Amino acid sequence: MKRLNSRDPHFTEALRQLHDWDANLDxxxxxxxxxxxxxxxxxxxxxxxxxxxxxxxxxxxxxxxxxxxxxxxxxxxxxxxxxxxxxxxxxxxxxxxxxxxxxxxxWQYREADGTLLGQRVxxxxxxxxxxxxxxxxxxxxxxxxxxxxxxxxxxxxxxxxxxxxxxxxxxxxxxxxxxxxxxxxxxxxxxxxxxxxxxxxxxxxxxxxxxxxxxxxxxxxxxxxxxxxxDMIAGPSEILVISDGSAPAEWLAWDLLSQAEHDELAQSIFIAWDAAHLEAVAAAVDHALSQLDRAPIARQSWQERGALILATDAADACRIADGIAPEHLELAVADPEALLDKIHNAGAIFLGIHSCEALGDYVAGPNHVLPTGGSARFSSPLGVYDFVKRSSLIGASAAGAATLGALAERLARAEGLTAHARSAAARIPGH
Amino acid sequence: MKRLNSRDPHFTEALRQLHDWDANLDxxxxxxxxxxxxxxxxxxxxxxxxxxxxxxxxxxxxxxxxxxxxxxxxxxxxxxxxxxxxxxxxxxxxxxxxxxxxxxxxWQYREADGTLLGQRVxxxxxxxxxxxxxxxxxxxxxxxxxxxxxxxxxxxxxxxxxxxxxxxxxxxxxxxxxxxxxxxxxxxxxxxxxxxxxxxxxxxxxxxxxxxxxxxxxxxxxxxxxxxxxDMIAGPSEILVISDGSAPAEWLAWDLLSQAEHDELAQSIFIAWDAAHLEAVAAAVDHALSQLDRAPIARQSWQERGALILATDAADACRIADGIAPEHLELAVADPEALLDKIHNAGAIFLGIHSCEALGDYVAGPNHVLPTGGSARFSSPLGVYDFVKRSSLIGASAAGAATLGALAERLARAEGLTAHARSAAARIPGH
Known part of the structure; x- marks a missing residue:
């Protein structure tokens, strides 16, 4: 397990090394x-x-x-x-x-000249x-x-x-x-x-x-x-917990280990701005580790990939989390909604000390298939939207084709595409 | 250019060869x-x-x-x-x-026990x-x-x-x-x-x-x-035109060639159930080819990748098109909406004889970045949805965490994940 301090001059590089993960291309x-x-x-x-x-x-x-x-x-x-x-x-x-x-x-809509535009799902x-x-x-x-x-x-x-x-x-x-x-x-x-x-x-x-x-x-x-x-190229699972000390250290230790027990490569990161709280959680993790069915996996994950980060304050903690773009983010703080605006990148956000990742893994309702390895910057939880496809609908009326055709013809000529231009022009009466 | 007839006993295999296209993995x-x-x-x-x-x-x-x-x-x-x-x-x-x-x-919603669930975009x-x-x-x-x-x-x-x-x-x-x-x-x-x-x-x-x-x-x-x-791994561009003869052969020839002129590998497929109409379009394409700025590209595309398919009727034409899942599909028929239910796979659907692909390429409004190579079976036009990401929101109330925690604990035990079970159980009062 690594200990990082956001005041350290080499913090940015240490953080990059911590969460740098590249899809496997062997x-x-x-x-x-x-x-x-x-x-x-x-x-x-x-x-x-x-x-x-x-x-x-x-x-x-x-x-x-x-x-x-x-x-x-x-x-x-x-x-x-x-x-x-x-x-x-x-x-x-x-x-x-x-x-x-x-x-x-x-959905679909009709323009004044009768042209229909839409999207079918x-x-x-x-x-x-x-x-x-x-x-x-x-x-x-x-x-x-x-x-x-x-x-x-x-x-x-x-x-x-x-x-x-x-x-x-x-x-x-x-x-x-x-x-x-x-x-x-x-x-x-x-x-x-x-x-x-x-x-x-x-x-x-x-x-x-x-x-x-x-x-x-x-x-x-x-x-x-x-x-x-x-769907996506899934990397190892991650959890990042931001804590203001509202939750007992023991709860947070179970939360961190519920990620670590998945896989030796899983990553658990804990961020706080109270050094004593950070130490209490570190000790609670050590204590909890011995009680797991999958202790060897969790221990290896925590030792090799885990991290305790001392931030300067809640805003600093959110900034760090946002750079990591974790799969699971627990805001284990008294007022989680106050931090929500500072977070842009996370697969699932768990609000408050009662919202542990395990609830989301099984029964809360949202999907547990989440973007890993920093891909929460650009991708989303698995969802219904992943199992549909869309088709554009374009139904030009005769009048619409004449108006739009004149514009399309001009642009097609600019691109040197004669057939496009002629195809559009053919729909303009008297052309 | 290939000529296929859907009554031919080898039609299915010939069709497969026509549109089989694998992403380049050299x-x-x-x-x-x-x-x-x-x-x-x-x-x-x-x-x-x-x-x-x-x-x-x-x-x-x-x-x-x-x-x-x-x-x-x-x-x-x-x-x-x-x-x-x-x-x-x-x-x-x-x-x-x-x-x-x-x-x-x-969006978000609150359950009776105060638990918040949602999705942030x-x-x-x-x-x-x-x-x-x-x-x-x-x-x-x-x-x-x-x-x-x-x-x-x-x-x-x-x-x-x-x-x-x-x-x-x-x-x-x-x-x-x-x-x-x-x-x-x-x-x-x-x-x-x-x-x-x-x-x-x-x-x-x-x-x-x-x-x-x-x-x-x-x-x-x-x-x-x-x-x-x-976004997607784009293959060559394709157009598939289904025609009942409502549009002049010359219009359809320009439509087919507006795909062919893009690229030697582009594919233009024409389907009709009237053999005389099919021949008229074939002749119109030959005539139009000589009038293009990019005639050599269009000619090569049409000769090597183009196809004229004689179907038995409109339903047969739609079935063939659906198997191909074309990037652009023109329903150049008098009543295009009647065919819409028979089509499931297409990037953009152009309804009626005035809706030529060139309008969609430039000015109609829908995106011209469309799924190619049959990927309209599972993917969509480029859209606003490609430039957002979603985060799940899970805010369990104390009461919600107790109810959900009991369920999560049972499932975690079934999966042999102690820390998950303990993490969930920790939120159940008196546990």
Missing amino acids: PLVENRVREILAAVRERGDAALLEYSARFDGLHLETAAELEIPRRDWEEALAALSAPEREALEEAAHRIRGYHERQKLES LPLARVGIYVPGGKAAYPSSVLMNALPARVAGVGEIHMTVPTPRGEVNPWVLAAAAVAGVDRVFRLGGAQAVAALAYGTELVPAVDKIVGPGNTYVATAKRMVFGRVGI | PLVENRVREILAAVRERGDAALLEYSARFDGLHLETAAELEIPRRDWEEALAALSAPEREALEEAAHRIRGYHERQKLES LPLARVGIYVPGGKAAYPSSVLMNALPARVAGVGEIHMTVPTPRGEVNPWVLAAAAVAGVDRVFRLGGAQAVAALAYGTELVPAVDKIVGPGNTYVATAKRMVFGRVGI
Whole structure:
């Protein structure tokens, strides 16, 4: 864990090093992914079966076995205890409710001469959701990726999840049932992305692929971008907590570690302007670390990537946070709304000491798929808007075409584009 | 030019070959671009000066000369004739008006227990617009990229345009002045993308890069995606015209060629269900081709990439178009609104025989930066929504945190995430 002080003359550089994170562009990984994409594209299901045997230790005889039938998800859901099932369904209900507010409507207007202009919004036809296996197999991820697509009105939602040696997380299947996913395939890695992008006999090609994954998955998504849509290239998860000391140090320690326990590369940053409070939180983190199921992961994350920053005051803390553009920002202060104007870049903003990130991860309603690695400067939480597409509508009346045609002709001539000019001019009567 | 008939048993495969287009992923180009990105990142302006000398034949002594000062743009604008300037300003006025309707508002709501949920929408702080030089130096491109950013409220808009051997298109500069661009740099290729993504002493790093470019530019954008936002990986331009014979063949020929004259790789597809009408349009295209300033480009495009498709009827034509997901779709029919329900995938839809693509390219108002290469299946015209970012707002009341915390704790336990569970539980009184 690093200790920084914003009064330090080298603070800016130290801060840059702390949060500088570049998307992974390893040429060796790229070459392997390129091979996998080409193999699946050319040989379809046969290649999928080979990769599943090689990478997942999964020896299947027919491609059909790559699909996990709906009765398996329904059984997984039925096997949950009542409180577990209630928590999953209530989370889904709240996520759905929040995302309903993100719906976009088509619009159009008519000008005085009868010309119609507008924008039509339609859901995507088919979407693929990549769900990681292993230590990052989270049912909440299934809800957060599938429900906005469902709210958007997407026709078909297909999910892929790797099942190493056949192991499948029953919570993930239960979440697929709750979220209303249409089909589930036991596929992971670049080959899952390839199947979704190009389609095979078993797996239909989709229009967009969303969901987090390791560096192979991220590289594959980057490579198929253009043929299909992708959500974002997710980096490690981050939390940044700004505290005025209103919350007990212990609460803040759990908050910081709820990020660190995700992944060794996850980053937890704590900013305060009271040095004694900073030390109290540092001590609370040390104490809390030993109580975690995933203590080794959290400890490594906190030691190597964590930071305690002493700022001069609340405004300074906000300035620092804004430069980092964190995925999760907790304003653990008595009057969070007073700081909101000073913050421009953050995926999700948690207001006040009762708003811990864990609420947002599961049940508050907003999406937990958020821009990482500073990309909150330019991108947004996953939302309904990611599962629709827009078409412009241009319906020129005869009179409108004459007026607009004269202008278009002039500009087309300036660009040396004769056919454009003639096409516009043809609609002007007597031209 | 290919002739296809939808009754042909091999039609589906022939159609696939016609519009199959993959984003360029040439490993040799990638390696060169990777070098350029690294050089600009490490050596900043010095690398920019070297590349400008090497690729643009532009021998400058100081980095400051890489900036084109505002007085040059203002002179370029002042040098236009009155009708030229009026056309440019009227186009800007109409584009601005249409895009005003795309503005997104922040929203929030409070639940019964006082918990606040919402979404804040803010403009990006700084955006870079890449404008190609040479044969694709279009002033309309400057308007279409800069104005949505301006309407979104973007803080600073910086433009790069290559000026081979110092040549600069005065229309492009005039358009920068009209669109309210903030700074212009004479930079092109992967080095321009690198400068915008990483920043140099002269060129500030931006949050997002938009605008079309050649394969080096597209590859560079793909590689810096994640560090900065990008718009889309633009492929060649396409038009697809569905005609019931209501428009004169000559009009339709100009429409088809207004795409073909852009670029040898541009694609023009004509679909009708009346064989005689199809032949009349074929003949009109041949006749019109000889009258173009850019006849060689248009001829090559039409011969190698163009297509005439004989469909069985209007519904069949729409089905074919929907599979192609064209950038521009003209419904050159008497009752275009009757076909609209059958179309799901198109960047811009031109309704009726008076709505030619050229109107949309310049002055109708909607953006001419549209999804190409079939990506209208999942992406949208460039718009104000591309220049804003959203942050989720989560302000749990004490009561809300207790209710939500109990649910979150259960789900966190299911995922084996102790710190999440403890963080949520800490907010439940008496826990």
